[in-house]
Amino acid sequence: xxxxxxxxxxxxxxxxxxxxxxxxxxxxxxxxxxxxxxxxxxxxxxxxxxxxxxxxxxxxxxxxxxxxxxxxxxxxxxxxxxxxxxxxxxxxxxxxxxxxxxxxxxxxxxxxxxxxxxxxxxxxxxxxxxxxxxxxxxxxxxxxxxxxxxxxxxxxxxxxxxxxxxxxxxxxxxxxxxxxxxxxxxxxxxxxxxxxxxxxxxxxxxxxxxxxxxxxxxxxxxxxxxxxxxxxxxxxxxxxxxxxxxxxxxxxxxxxxxxxxxxxxxxxxxxxxxxxxxxxxxxxxxxxxxxxxxxxxxxxxxxxxxxxxxxxxxxxxxxxxxxxxxxxx
Ligand SMILES: NC(=O)c1ccc[n+]([C@@H]2O[C@H](COP(=O)([O-])OP(=O)(O)OC[C@H]3O[C@@H](n4cnc5c(N)ncnc54)[C@H](OP(=O)(O)O)[C@@H]3O)[C@@H](O)[C@H]2O)c1
Numbered sequence: 001x002x003x004x005x006x007x008x009x010x011x012x013x014x015x016x017x018x019x020x021x022x023x024x025x026x027x028x029x030x031x032x033x034x035x036x037x038x039x040x041x042x043x044x045x046x047x048x049x050x051x052x053x054x055x056x057x058x059x060x061x062x063x064x065x066x067x068x069x070x071x072x073x074x075x076x077x078x079x080x081x082x083x084x085x086x087x088x089x090x091x092x093x094x095x096x097x098x099x100x101x102x103x104x105x106x107x108x109x110x111x112x113x114x115x116x117x118x119x120x121x122x123x124x125x126x127x128x129x130x131x132x133x134x135x136x137x138x139x140x141x142x143x144x145x146x147x148x149x150x151x152x153x154x155x156x157x158x159x160x161x162x163x164x165x166x167x168x169x170x171x172x173x174x175x176x177x178x179x180x181x182x183x184x185x186x187x188x189x190x191x192x193x194x195x196x197x198x199x200x201x202x203x204x205x206x207x208x209x210x211x212x213x214x215x216x217x218x219x220x221x222x223x224x225x226x227x228x229x230x231x232x233x234x235x236x237x238x239x240x241x242x243x244x245x246x247x248x249x250x251x252x253x254x255x256x257x258x259x260x261x262x263x264x265x266x267x268x269x270x271x272x273x274x275x276x277x278x279x280x281x282x283x284x285x286x287x288x289x290x291x292x293x294x295x296x297x298x299x300x301x302x303x304x305x306x307x308x309x310x311x312x313x314x315x316x317x318x319x320x321x322x323x324x325x326x327x328x329x
Pocket of ligand 1 (some may be wrong): 024025026027028057064065129160161184186213214215216217218219220221223225273291292293294295298299300303304
């Protein structure tokens with residue numbers, strides 16, 4: 001069974017900017033550099049170009065990167081790919097992030113030109129505070145972001161990994177500046193349902209804040225490939241193999257969900273990955289968008305297929321039930 005529909009673009013927060021329900025996560029473009037860049041194996045620029053081009057061809061219109069992803073390597077690789085494909089700013093919106101740890105809010109203003117430079121002068125549609133931990137208050141950070149907005153250095157303001165309280169505080173400070181908080185980027189997948197319990201999702205819905213779901217495939221687990229072939233876990237470069245979902249007990253615990261995703265994949269004539277992503281972008285209406293990363297061009301080729309169908313209400317709820325039973329959080 002396949003229900004083919006055209007999925008319209010969604011508003012980013014309460015703004016008039018329209019984004020696709022999937023963006024591309026670009027942490028994988030870090031080139032093995034910096035604090036968190038070694039998490040993924042290095043990709044060559046030809047593969048990055050292909051991944052970016054396939055994303056755009058498949059209906060993705062925005063890309064999520066960050067200063068900390070290879071100390072600007074990911075931003076540079078993304079900008080290089082977009083230039084070589086000949087894409088204009090309006091065709092490929094960029095969301096990037098300021099790294100707050102061991103810094104004060106003054107660094108938001110002081111480092112923006114470096115971000116612009118890494119992005120080859122491309123506009124920053126969404127600028128996010130990567131983590132809630134810094135030497136400055138949320139108030140000071142939001143004031144600095146508002147100043148960047150006034151100076152036309154960034155279009156929209158977002159946060160990431162903020163709990164409900166801090167997210168509401170950020171939204172409130174921006175309201176005082178005549179602005180609104182566009183998004184909160186948080187970990188959310190069929191195996192991590194914390195935002196449904198800790199008030200983040202509820203507050204986001206009330207305030208019209210877009211939830212950007214990171215690690216939406218639980219870093220590859222929800223594709224089912226590690227369940228089918230557990231030997232693949234041993235070949236992983238980087239720390240993922242030590243994480244609970246990748247251990248034999250984690251694979252055993254999540255098998256029931258993977259089996260259901262496979263059953264639905266057969267029913268819709270799509271892949272398990274597409275079912276997992278489709279659930280994320282539809283279960284809560286338009287509030288949640290997702291940013292799957294791709295280590296190989298064929299990943300993105302598969303993942304963009306998510307945008308071409310919609311799970312029925314009955315299937316959304318059936319997957320919800322099993323997910324709740326096996327989700328670790
Ligand atoms: N704000 C934050 O603190 C934060 C934190 C984490 C991530 N992020 C953002 O979120 C994005 C996505 O999160 P993530 O990279 O952690 O996790 P993810 O999107 O859940 O997983 C991505 C990985 O899953 C595998 N994969 C993807 N598509 C696949 C497919 N169709 N079939 C089989 N395997 C597939 C690939 O890994 P292998 O092929 O290597 O197995 C890929 O690198 C990042 O790129 C980044 O932009 C933000």
